Amino acid sequence: NAGVTQTPKFQVLKTGQSMTLQCAQDMNHEYMSWYRQDPGMGLRLIHYSVGAGITDQGEVPNGYNVSRSTTEDFPLRLLSAAPSQTSVYFCASSPRTTGRRTGELFFGEGSRLTVL
Amino acid sequence: DQQVKQNSPSLSVQEGRISILNCDYTNSMFDYFLWYKKYPAEGPTFLISISSIKDKNEDGRFTVFLNKSAKHLSLHIVPSQPGDSAVYFCAATDYNAGNNRKLIWGLGTSLAVNP
Numbered sequence: 395n396a397g398v399t400q401t402p403k404f405q406v407l408k409t410g411q412s413m414t415l416q417c418a419q420d421m422n423h424e425y426m427s428w429y430r431q432d433p434g435m436g437l438r439l440i441h442y443s444v445g446a447g448i449t450d451q452g453e454v455p456n457g458y459n460v461s462r463s464t465t466e467d468f469p470l471r472l473l474s475a476a477p478s479q480t481s482v483y484f485c486a487s488s489p490r491t492t493g494r495r496t497g498e499l500f501f502g503e504g505s506r507l508t509v510l
Numbered sequence: 511d512q513q514v515k516q517n518s519p520s521l522s523v524q525e526g527r528i529s530i531l532n533c534d535y536t537n538s539m540f541d542y543f544l545w546y547k548k549y550p551a552e553g554p555t556f557l558i559s560i561s562s563i564k565d566k567n568e569d570g571r572f573t574v575f576l577n578k579s580a581k582h583l584s585l586h587i588v589p590s591q592p593g594d595s596a597v598y599f600c601a602a603t604d605y606n607a608g609n610n611r612k613l614i615w616g617l618g619t620s621l622a623v624n625p
Binding site for chain 2: 437452503504
């Protein structure tokens, strides 16, 4: 019953450092995405993938890179961390759906990142 | 510019009473709406959804009502239980999102159900 697993749960970085937030799902979901949650801003989509080898930008992609080499994994890379990237990051996945039943996402527990 | 608005940041109700959480939207292209529930230190979990072709969807104690003309939806929880205490997010998407699952989220309403 692992579902969506995110690591690490907590991370403190200094400005300019790089790191990767890991996300793995064991439900064979085609769709995966990364969100950030900030006070007063709600959840905002960073990047998403509709399948292995396919990624695209969301609302707030700047400063982040993603790749999707397998169905299971969708890492989020911060190339040069900035204080503005201090946030809680959520990875989410969704199965391929038919008809109009879109949007039922399965979320990980979140990764809290602080950039000093 | 918030396309999905939850104007009440918090709500407090007594156990056993009805909880009503409200959500307004501005984009007339939205045709599918979802409610998620979030406990502290956990990710959001899907609760209930409604398509724009319906005006009501019910799942146990949870009912979502959609008023398209008013661009308004509400989540009713009856009866409310202490375990319902959480943050509730309203989200919306339009059919053109297709497989992109581009949900637009409200800021959430924190519900406290008091014993």
